[in-house]
Amino acid sequence: MSIVLVVNSGSSSLKYQLLDVEAGEPLASGLIERIGAESGRATHSVPQPSGEVEKFSGDVEVADHDAAFERMLAAFAEHGPSLESSPPIAVGHRVVQGGARFFEPTVVTELVKINIDELSVLAPLHNPANLAGIRAAERAFPDVPHVAVFDSAFHQTMPPAAYTYAIDRALAEKHRVRRYGFHGTSHRFVSRAAAEFLGSPVEELRLIVLHLGNGASACAVAEGRSVDTSMGMTPLEGLVMGTRSGDIDPAVLLHLQRRAGLDADATDRLLNSRSGILGLSGHADMRDLEAARAEGDPASVVAFDVYAHRLRSYVGAYAAQLGRVDAIVFTAGVGENSAGVRAAALEGLDWFGVEVDEERNTSPERGARRISTDASRTAVLVVPTNEELEIARQTLEVVHA
């Protein structure tokens, strides 16, 4: 049994999973939220042999990532499984920005940490937290290898035409301004799982993967490689998200800076934290938005329509880039659970060979499934993502290499 601990540390949260990689099953998972706030929350879940999941949660106060790690270790000690009897042989870390430097999972060394730190200029919201998580984990697990798995890595196969911004070339090069793309671990995992579901080698398929979680991105996958993706230099570009605007005319920022007195930090907060469906409707959570929309709340109706409109635009754009689409694949929290978003995103595309079957789309079935009609030229699938398992697998590959 190869046990790997996977750590996904965000700016204010720590998500973790202890996995038996061969079985592909979590032995435990957890989430510590609102790190640094006065009252945080910790949840620790332990799947039971019966198939049920035992869940322990409580309010906690965690000042920083070190304290969050202590909290996680305490949860294992209290609720199991014991890390003494099932010790991880490695720790895999999600790191968001690997720049043009990291396109493979990488064993963490002092130099790698310096590089991750240095790449923080290209991901100020994500990399510092990722690094804090790595440092805390190294202190907690000093004797096992730590491996960084980069969200941007899968997109390093994009051609220059897809990753280049049309701005002054010298300035862009000096400051490494280009599109990097994110959610790559998920896009890679889901494109392979979709190929398996379709019974075809991924090398023969052209797919559009829609990862719709709190953050959301689309990816055009040709023959197993990312050829275009909607997130850019940072995870702000592209689709409408829970709190992020996605694509916007850059002149809007100039206008707001000149007319509304916003400085760089205020603009950053506006676009990353106060926009998206939250900014439009007051709801960052798609479930809340859909409930308010169902009650006819006008702002929620518009927010949903803007979200779906943007998605449809990217599906069309990537179909044009790919030239042929074998499957459109929905994944992550919204993509896996919202039949309404899936139907709205693909509405009116039957002329184009995309036909969603309403009954299949709204069926409560879990797991990888087809939601298109049998006549649909392009298959439409729902494929659950599992970023933690993919990180654990890549971690083991490096450790065993």
Ligand SMILES: Nc1ncnc2c1ncn2[C@@H]1O[C@H](COP(=O)(O)OP(=O)(O)O)[C@@H](O)[C@H]1O
């Ligand atoms: N049943 C559901 N219907 C609609 N949206 C859902 C449902 N379940 C979860 N979601 C949405 O999924 C999103 C979170 O997705 P997730 O992939 O867990 O995000 P992240 O990993 O980025 O935090 C939230 O907006 C939540 O509302």
Ligand SMILES: CC(=O)OP(=O)(O)O
């Ligand atoms: C990169 C990114 O947007 O990640 P998340 O969806 O976890 O916010």
Ligand SMILES: [Mg+2]
């Ligand atoms: Mg996620």
